[in-house]
Amino acid sequence: MNLFNVYPLFNINPVKAQGSFLWDDKGEKYLDFYGGHAVISIGHNHPYYQNKLKDQLDKISFYSNSVQNELQTELAEKLGKISGYEDYNLFLCNSGAEANENALKLASFHNGKTKVLYFSGSFHGRTSAAVSVTDNPKIVAPVNFSERFIKSEWNNIGQLEETFKIHGNEISSVIIEGIQGVGGIMIPTAEFLSKIKELCEKFNTVLILDEVQSGYGRSGYFFAHQEFGIQPDIITIAKGMGNGFPVGGVLIHPKFEASNGLLGTTFGGNHLACAAAIAVLDVMEDENLIENAQQMGHYIEQEIKDFPHIKLIRRKGLMIGIELDRDCSEVRKSLLFDHHIFTGNSNDKNVLRILPALNIKKEETDLFISALKTVLEKI
Numbered sequence: 001m002n003l004f005n006v007y008p009l010f011n012i013n014p015v016k017a018q019g020s021f022l023w024d025d026k027g028e029k030y031l032d033f034y035g036g037h038a039v040i041s042i043g044h045n046h047p048y049y050q051n052k053l054k055d056q057l058d059k060i061s062f063y064s065n066s067v068q069n070e071l072q073t074e075l076a077e078k079l080g081k082i083s084g085y086e087d088y089n090l091f092l093c094n095s096g097a098e099a100n101e102n103a104l105k106l107a108s109f110h111n112g113k114t115k116v117l118y119f120s121g122s123f124h125g126r127t128s129a130a131v132s133v134t135d136n137p138k139i140v141a142p143v144n145f146s147e148r149f150i151k152s153e154w155n156n157i158g159q160l161e162e163t164f165k166i167h168g169n170e171i172s173s174v175i176i177e178g179i180q181g182v183g184g185i186m187i188p189t190a191e192f193l194s195k196i197k198e199l200c201e202k203f204n205t206v207l208i209l210d211e212v213q214s215g216y217g218r219s220g221y222f223f224a225h226q227e228f229g230i231q232p233d234i235i236t237i238a239k240g241m242g243n244g245f246p247v248g249g250v251l252i253h254p255k256f257e258a259s260n261g262l263l264g265t266t267f268g269g270n271h272l273a274c275a276a277a278i279a280v281l282d283v284m285e286d287e288n289l290i291e292n293a294q295q296m297g298h299y300i301e302q303e304i305k306d307f308p309h310i311k312l313i314r315r316k317g318l319m320i321g322i323e324l325d326r327d328c329s330e331v332r333k334s335l336l337f338d339h340h341i342f343t344g345n346s347n348d349k350n351v352l353r354i355l356p357a358l359n360i361k362k363e364e365t366d367l368f369i370s371a372l373k374t375v376l377e378k379i
């Protein structure tokens with residue numbers, strides 16, 4: 001059997017990883033400034049994380065959501081405390097798309113409405129409703145398309161008000177990323193977010209903040225929206241939550257009523273997933289990683305801002321979009337093959353997406369900074 005060929009692959013085969021470095025099967029060392037799409041939050045193979053998972057493997061790795069699982073309670077308590085959402089409830093699942101899928105369903109169960117408002121440049125995942133609110137027609141299959149999903153322009157308050165004027169009474173939820181990642185590190189304005197919040201309250205519409213990529217400390221806040229002082233009804237998480245172990249979650253305001261069977265999943269919140277997620281939160285707290293994200297992000301920006309060919313830097317914490325005056329693919333390839341540094345791209349072909357681990361060290365950022373300078377001075 002062959003693999004279903006949907007991914008453009010670099011011809012690199014990593015076999016070992018530690019901290020912010022990877023090694024391939026030929027022993028070549030690479031610096032990871034992308035974390036495999038923003039997943040590696042506390043560094044590869046962090047010893048505390050490894051031990052937590054090994055200990056858990058020795059005890060029990062899985063049983064379904066038909067029995068007590070104290071690890072879920074421990075995770076919910078820790079997450080509530082560190083995020084400031086102690087009064088919210090947690091539903092555990094396996095990925096970002098699944099978290100958003102459940103959030104959209106829950107909103108609709110709650111208010112009985114059918115339409116969803118999303119924004120240009122959005123990416124919310126590839127499952128049914130999640131892909132319908134993703135602004136990329138190439139990945140929306142005909143079976144996912146429906147006029148119930150309404151797109152409005154990013155950061156455009158006038159259009160938002162107009163859309164609510166026409167459809168407001170039918171809009172079940174608004175879904176928005178804390179910071180758009182795949183869209184090219186697009187940051188919402190404070191005015192835009194507070195207008196969304198105001199309209200959601202007025203029209204009994206559920207506000208869903210997708211913090212799958214921008215959450216878990218990456219922006220220098222636990223959740224990116226916390227900088228703006230708004231409070232969503234539902235928050236979705238995944239990626240950095242498990243540092244590579246597949247786990248996702250939905251944080252749900254107490255006004256939403258749970259009932260048996262309303263939501264569910266076979267694997268969500270299993271023992272190993274909870275052990276991984278607890279380990280991530282412990283390390284984030286012990287090592288002050290949110291503060292490190294703020295400091296290292298600021299340092300990188302200061303060091304690179306005057307490099308040639310950089311038009312603009314959009315950044316919060318360690319979520320960094322470097323907009324070049326040209327397509328970034330050659331720069332990315334040179335960073336990878338000439339300097340052994342992984343970086344990311346985005347739907348904007350000029351934007352290099354930088355998402356290092358939150359415990360990146362200054363000397364590691366210096367490797368990236370000096371390689372970027374060399375590459376940009378050469379083109």
Ligand SMILES: Cc1ncc(COP(=O)(O)O)c(C=O)c1O
Pocket residue numbers: 037095096097098100123124125126177181182210211212213214238239
């Ligand atoms: C903001 C956002 N939401 C949702 C998703 C989907 O997450 P997953 O790939 O875990 O389903 C992604 C993935 O890139 C994302 O960036």
